[in-house]
Amino acid sequence: MANIRKISKLAGVSVATVSRVLNHPETVSQETRNRILMVMEEVNYVPNNLARSLTTNRTSTIGLIIPNILNPLYPSIAKGVEDVFYKKGYNILLSNTEDDAKREKASIEMLLGKKVDGLIICSSILGEDDFNIIVKQGVPFVLLGEYMEDSDINIVYTDYQLGAYLATTHLIKAGYKKIAHIAGPLNRKASIEKLEGYKKALLEARLKYNEEYVFEGNNQIDGGQLALKKILKKKGKPDAIFVANDLMALGVIEAIKVLGYKVPADIAVVGFDDIDVASLIEPKLTTVTHPVYRMGLTAARLLLDNITNEEEDCFKQKIFIQPMLKIRKSCGYDNRMEEIFS
């Protein structure tokens, strides 16, 4: 196989010049550069990245750890990360943990073993101490998802409680009184925060918070269908439902239709996440933007700053990306003035 020594011989230049063509092409005259590139093409030369990593101590690879590859949120995050790193010549190793702490730890160790230049960990269920292994190896990393107080860690986060508060307040504003909530798995911090936001909105509007109107789902479509049936069976028809994620909201809307009711005339529905299909189903789903793509972009930029040491002030940053209400049709709210760029 051709290596740079062979190229240098064939092109009649020094090894250093060939290396410069690969790493700093602007420092080589165009004529020489073209000659060397032609030789490379003739002999099908491919740079040996493993060898390059040994000398630069960089692999131009980062690790991205996500909890659930089937949730449409995570591809958006991955796209945000990829959009930044691809242009800088990095590759991304993706690791899926199935919401399992053991698997998350194993993923971190595996990626560190692969000598990644940095790590982005989404919706981590680990504690701050669990990240010591990364800190000790001096590998920069960014957490994405939830806020971790008093930690010396780069975090890009959003506020689930605020998002849920916005969604519920919107339903109250639209005139609904009997508002149910379908929560995500309540062992997850995000689900609890959303429940808190729902409660806060009700209390602020002097509506009674009733535990019996909260139903737990599994964050999947079928969980939404099931929860809706449970609500109707146990509590009768509510005016409106705030659903903790869009996948469940899709299930809820489907079940409402199957049972012969109309959205939003009989039951209004608001979701959370703003996944792509939210604006395609009928009626279009009013939801809270979980700004995942932007979070992915921001986490990637922060990590890149750390990898390239661009960030002179080395204190760790915590960047808050705000959730926003997207008013569409499923909430039955007619004030079109507020519906801008759905």
Next chain:
Amino acid sequence: MSLAVDFLGMKLKNPIIVAASPLSGNGSMIKKAIDSGAGAIVTQTIANEVRQNVRPRIAANSLGMQNIELYSNLTLEEWEREIYYVKEKEATIIANILAHTPSEMAYIAKKVERFGVDAIELGISIPHGEGVELLISDMERLYNLTKMAVDSVNIPVIVKFSPNVSNLTALAKVVERAGASAISAIDTIRSILGVDIDKAKVMLPTYGGYSGEGIRPIALATVAGISQAVKIPVSGIGGIDNYENVLEFMMLGASTVQLCTSLIMNGYGRIGEILADLENWLEDKGYSSINEIRGLALASLKSFEEISIEPYIAKIKDVCTEDDCRECVKACMYNAISVKDGKIHIDDSKCMGCGLCVSLCKNKKIYLDW
């Protein structure tokens, strides 16, 4: 005669700045603006996330322009290259940035500072694509957004205001307290340009920002209000089309002015024309620097209670020869103006001294007196 101004410690060769707009959407467009003689250029709004612009997104009528264009289509990383490219020209570049939380704002501010811009303008008044409530409408949020941006960089931070909120002067005091170096005003105003009545359809499919001549009176009032409320300088924006408009804004307290709609409609050549006219006017009037006119008209601005009531009525100087023009006759609500024997006649007993005819008279033949 000097047109040079000092703005936030930056020495600008003249007070004309190209406003954040599609006109400053990339390096080569900014270079054109520099070459046409602008004192500084504000980039199109740079945000964390690029959002696709809809088509169509701009429409205009004789009084102004509505746009539903969002932010720059270039990513943060791409702006690094564009700014590096234009900074080779030694131009003064102000980055207009947008974020929705203080920490996100601080991050982008630091980024663009590293790219080499001279100042930052917070583009937090866009009236479309951001919902009805503007980011600046809440005082606490406005304070936090400004403060964190100011604290995170070593270059001046300007906050851009829009009249789509009430009590702008109170908000101006908030950003001054938060450490902003200047305020630019006004951003576009929420609008619907018009309805195509044959198709029963609005011109553009959503509410957008209105700019151009039509908003100038609103902008002038805003600039006058802000420049009296705070000590930090004001950059005036809104329907500036000629040197007289520049002077109007500066006489009401603006330190610099920003142009956009007029340049879109007339091209960058307009900057050179305005600068030449400005220089001639100032020279004619015997000023040695443009700085001498700043705030001159503010003294004539009174509160309503300060205005004394005097028995003014309209008088006509000599004979009006504009036989085709009967604007004053048509517009007199009190029927005090008529044509007698081919001449304009004002009936003293009917005139109530409203003054409308004075502002309408092309040849300035009518005046008020008592």
